[in-house]
Amino acid sequence: DHRDLHSFPTRRSSDLIYTYLEARRDFDVVPVQLAATKAELERTRAECVRNCATVYDAEDALIAAMNAPDIDLADSIEILPTDSPTLDRIVVDRLAEVQTALDHRPEIKEDERLVANAKIAVGQAKNAELPRLDVTFRYTIDGLSGNADRAFDEVSRHNYTEYFVGVEFEVPIGNRAPRAAHHRARLQHRQAIATLRARFEQVILDVNLAVRKLASKYDELGPWYESVEASEREVNSIVARAERMDLNTLRTELNARQNLAASRRTMLNSMVEYSIAIIDLERAKGTLLRHYDVVIASESE
Numbered sequence: 374d375h376r377d378l379h380s381f382p383t384r385r386s387s388d389l390i391y392t393y394l395e396a397r398r399d400f401d402v403v404p405v406q407l408a409a410t411k412a413e414l415e416r417t418r419a420e421c422v423r424n425c426a427t428v429y430d431a432e433d434a435l436i437a438a439m440n441a442p443d444i445d446l447a448d449s450i451e452i453l454p455t456d457s458p459t460l461d462r463i464v465v466d467r468l469a470e471v472q473t474a475l476d477h478r479p480e481i482k483e484d485e486r487l488v489a490n491a492k493i494a495v496g497q498a499k500n501a502e503l504p505r506l507d508v509t510f511r512y513t514i515d516g517l518s519g520n521a522d523r524a525f526d527e528v529s530r531h532n533y534t535e536y537f538v539g540v541e542f543e544v545p546i547g548n549r550a551p552r553a554a555h556h557r558a559r560l561q562h563r564q565a566i567a568t569l570r571a572r573f574e575q576v577i578l579d580v581n582l583a584v585r586k587l588a589s590k591y592d593e594l595g596p597w598y599e600s601v602e603a604s605e606r607e608v609n610s611i612v613a614r615a616e617r618m619d620l621n622t623l624r625t626e627l628n629a630r631q632n633l634a635a636s637r638r639t640m641l642n643s644m645v646e647y648s649i650a651i652i653d654l655e656r657a658k659g660t661l662l663r664h665y666d667v668v669i670a671s672e673s674e
Contacts, residue, residue, distance in 0.1 A: 410627065413627070413631075414627075417631065432451070432452050435452060436450060436452065458644040458645055458647065458648045459647065459648050459651060460594065460644065460647070462591050463587060463591075463651060465584055465587065465654070467580070467581065467584050470580050470583075470584060470654065470657075470658055471576075471577050471580045471581075473658045473659075473660065474576050474577075474579070474580045474657055474658040474659055475573065475576060475577075477658060477659035477660050478572075478576050478658070478659035479659060480572055480576075481569070481572055481573070481576060484565070484568055484569040484572050485569060487565045487568070487569075488562070488565040488566055488569055490565075491558070491561050491562040491564075491565040492562055494558045494561065494562070495555070495558045495559055495562050497558070498551070498554045498555040498557070498558035498559075499555055499558075501551045501554060501555070502548060502551040502552055502554075502555050504542065504543060504544045505541075505542070505543040505544075506540070506541070506542050506543075507539075507540070507541040507542075507543075508538075508539070508540055508541075509537070509538070509539035509540075509541070510536075510537070510538050510539075511535075511536070511537040511538075511539075512534070512535070512536055512537075513534065513535040513536075513537070514528050514531055514533070514534055514535075515527075515528070515533040515534070515535065516528040516532075516533070517532075517533055576657070579657040580654070580657045580658065582657075583650065583653045583654040583656075583657040583658075584654060586650045586653065586654075587647070587650040587651060587653075587654055590643060590646050590647040590650045591647055593643045593646075593647075594640070594643050594644065594647060597636065597639055597640035597643050598640055600636045600639075600640070601633070601636045601637050601640050604629065604632050604633035604636045604637075605633055607629045607632070607633070608626065608629045608630055608633050611625055611626045611629055
């Protein structure tokens, strides 16, 4: 199984330092110092195991989400990325990104249709409030003979015709029900407009936060990279100038290696968060699928 939680260089170097300390037990390392180092080493080992388990859990969740017919979650499969996280600065125009989001967010399209439907409902309710006037015109051709044959001949010759014209005018007393329906329709129209405005504000907020997150995450990469470089130089300097493996030197090297690991971990997190910030910006704009050239085929295709 590729999921070996006990074969990492960081742990091997820490185990080597602890081995040196244990070898100096009878010289200048007291049991308290050795126990403290052992506790710190085991704590680091536990964090490593927990972090690796988190990665493997995320890997299994990704395999399950892929739902690929040729991939079985019961198999031991490792997902390896084919590209590195994006490290180039992406310059964006905030106003242009906001306009793109307003043009492409599906929620806005849906709310706009709701406003249009509510406006039509207002017109219908207003028409229902008006007085009712019905005009009826009827033209009838009759066949009055005693048998069907002669009656049909009379119908074809238009011998007997009737005309009817009727006018019906209705004004409801008080007209309370149509007025209430009209008032309700206007309130629903105003509610739909308010919802659309709130959606506009939310979309603008989403884009502003995504743009700011994108810029801030990129600005974090440089300092964390310098921190990793400095921590690595510190470790190399300690190792290079160590003439004897005494307690203080070993403890200093162990602390330096832990600081280096922490700096590397933070730098990698910043790199991943910067890539996620790019995704969040495209999601806020409503162009995530188009950005990654993902096309959803229709059933006819």
